[in-house]
Amino acid sequence: xxxxxxxxxxxAGLSATAAALTGCGGAHTTSPxxxxxxxxxxxxxxxxxxxxxxxxxxLVTPDKPGYHLARxxxxxxxxxxxxxxxxxxxxxxxxxxxVAAAAAAGAPIAARSGGHSYAGYSTPDGALVADLSxxxxxxxxxxxxxxxxxxxxxxxxxxxLGGAGRCLPAGTCPSVGIAGLTLGGGVGVVSRKYGLxxxxxxxxxxxxxxxxxxxxxxxADPDLFWALRGGGGGNFGIVTSxxxxxxxxxxxxxxxxxxxxxxxxxxxxxxxDWIISMPDELSANCHIIGGSPPSCTVIGCYIGSARGLNxxxxxxxxxxxxxxxxxxxxxxxxxxxxxxFAGCSAKSxxxxxxxxxxxxxxxxxxVASSRVLTAPVADPAQISSVFDGRTVFVIIDGxxxxxxxxxxxxxxxxxxxxxxxxxxxxxTSPADRAAAASSVVQMRDQLTGVVGGGAYVNYIDHTLPNxxxxxxxxxLTRLRQAAQRYDPDRLFTFPQAIAxx
Ligand SMILES: Cc1cc2nc3c(=O)[nH]c(=O)nc-3n(C[C@H](O)[C@H](O)[C@H](O)COP(=O)(O)OP(=O)(O)OC[C@H]3O[C@@H](n4cnc5c(N)ncnc54)[C@H](O)[C@@H]3O)c2cc1C
Numbered sequence: 001x002x003x004x005x006x007x008x009x010x011x012a013g014l015s016a017t018a019a020a021l022t023g024c025g026g027a028h029t030t031s032p033x034x035x036x037x038x039x040x041x042x043x044x045x046x047x048x049x050x051x052x053x054x055x056x057x058x059l060v061t062p063d064k065p066g067y068h069l070a071r072x073x074x075x076x077x078x079x080x081x082x083x084x085x086x087x088x089x090x091x092x093x094x095x096x097x098x099v100a101a102a103a104a105a106g107a108p109i110a111a112r113s114g115g116h117s118y119a120g121y122s123t124p125d126g127a128l129v130a131d132l133s134x135x136x137x138x139x140x141x142x143x144x145x146x147x148x149x150x151x152x153x154x155x156x157x158x159x160x161l162g163g164a165g166r167c168l169p170a171g172t173c174p175s176v177g178i179a180g181l182t183l184g185g186g187v188g189v190v191s192r193k194y195g196l197x198x199x200x201x202x203x204x205x206x207x208x209x210x211x212x213x214x215x216x217x218x219x220a221d222p223d224l225f226w227a228l229r230g231g232g233g234g235n236f237g238i239v240t241s242x243x244x245x246x247x248x249x250x251x252x253x254x255x256x257x258x259x260x261x262x263x264x265x266x267x268x269x270x271x272x273d274w275i276i277s278m279p280d281e282l283s284a285n286c287h288i289i290g291g292s293p294p295s296c297t298v299i300g301c302y303i304g305s306a307r308g309l310n311x312x313x314x315x316x317x318x319x320x321x322x323x324x325x326x327x328x329x330x331x332x333x334x335x336x337x338x339x340x341f342a343g344c345s346a347k348s349x350x351x352x353x354x355x356x357x358x359x360x361x362x363x364x365x366x367v368a369s370s371r372v373l374t375a376p377v378a379d380p381a382q383i384s385s386v387f388d389g390r391t392v393f394v395i396i397d398g399x400x401x402x403x404x405x406x407x408x409x410x411x412x413x414x415x416x417x418x419x420x421x422x423x424x425x426x427x428t429s430p431a432d433r434a435a436a437a438s439s440v441v442q443m444r445d446q447l448t449g450v451v452g453g454g455a456y457v458n459y460i461d462h463t464l465p466n467x468x469x470x471x472x473x474x475x476l477t478r479l480r481q482a483a484q485r486y487d488p489d490r491l492f493t494f495p496q497a498i499a500x501x
Pocket of ligand 1: 178
């Protein structure tokens with residue numbers, strides 16, 4: 001029977017968090033946001049003389065009618081950001097022209113691929129934004145490598161790769177950009193088998209602060225190649241394309257187990273001991289929905305058949321000690337499985353593409369933070385109690401498997417030995433933003449006492465104390481050296497840039 005995501009979410013009483021279950025937006029925004037005043041008025045207007053003539057796409061400045069649409073990020077909380085201009089890049093030369101123009105003007109510059117930065121770092125006030133959505137081709141080579149433009153969105157990549165019978169481990173949300181995801185690591189539902197997205201990177205083409213376009217790899221600029229695999233977006237240059245080593249597309253069996261309110265300590269306790277003993281083919285995330293008391297689900301996928309998966313799920317249920325109130329298991333081809341996680345099962349490819357990057361971009365206002373679960377916790381009730389009485393959605397992504405067989409020093413992503421990444425995600429609105437942000441900070445800080453101070457740079461949190469160590473651990477020194485070498489004048493800067501650490 002085909003898995004009907006909406007139906008089971010509804011049955012599980014989870015419809016309010018349906019979008020967040022796949023980590024994707026739910027709100028449609030088709031009309032331009034209202035500006036808080038004259039766009040750009042709060043910041044000194046910076047000009048980029050001659051840049052418009054050098055670009056193959058438009059340079060959208062605040063006086064242009066398309067400005068309000070062009071500056072939008074995934075998160076509507078940043079709709080009032082006022083970049084000096086958005087350069088819609090279609091070629092490497094456009095990116096080089098942007099880098100030169102920003103350097104000449106002494107202006108900040110930021111790359112934007114999918115526009116999902118949690119802190120809005122790809123749409124800074126007063127900056128030149130190099131928008132890479134025009135560089136979004138996906139080319140699958142006969143040897144199984146795929147050359148992907150930096151502005152490609154995940155759903156379009158899955159469509160192209162799936163059509164060619166290939167797979168790249170990457171995130172679930174259809175509109176996330178491949179560049180931001182890869183540069184920070186990239187965790188997905190087949191990562192325990194095939195690694196982080198950055199682990200499949202073979203080479204990347206990047207325009208550095210001196211305007212040079214370099215193709216970096218293990219043998220060319222290896223220190224920059226190392227830094228691009230987990231060192232975080234925006235730090236070392238603007239990536240224009242990425243070449244990945246893909247794998248043959250596997251068959252997937254997806255599942256969801258729903259447990260009643262109050263079961264979180266038992267489920268978390270059972271899950272954390274179970275996941276570390278599971279084969280790489282199995283991924284399972286634990287989702288906690290705040291409340292009084294909180295409830296939770298375990299959702300994931302298995303590379304293989306339902307027959308292979310079911311005994312593994314029985315093992316989990318045995319550890320938890322009580323039966324789930326909801327259990328769904330369904331076999332899918334790879335592309336169908338990824339479309340399911342993207343919330344696209346009931347949509348045509350064109351509809352899903354349009355909602356991931358087009359006129360009907362499915363956006364969502366949220367605040368979020370993260371913590372890293374380095375090892376199983378002694379008392380899972382301590383975690384559950386943090387979310388007691390809270391409105392929040394918590395996604396605990398189990399790591400291990402292939403992710404942990406790369407050492408922390410092999411790439412810039414440091415959390416190789418960790419059990420899981422824990423994301424605290426709260427949907428909100430502009431009016432409730434301050435209260436939501438304060439609630440997230442409280443939950444994050446309470447968790448620090450239970451699980452420690454690590455954090456995932458792709459869930460970047462502009463309020464995080466000691467952020468550089470939290471994101472990069474022992475890799476920070478080498479990352480600072482790479483930033484100093486490739487961007488000595490700090491052209492690529494933002495509040496949590498490595499150069500500012
Ligand atoms: C709804 C949602 C679901 C998510 N799901 C997952 C998931 O399943 N797994 C996971 O690991 N993460 C996930 N993330 C986190 C995501 O990986 C990060 O937010 C990532 O930074 C987004 O990349 P982007 O290109 O979309 O964002 P952007 O905002 O465009 O970029 C993010 C940062 O990278 C920089 N950057 C962007 N493009 C480039 C480039 N070409 N060269 C250099 N720097 C660049 C930007 O300046 C910015 O600082 C999710 C995020 C959201 C909002």
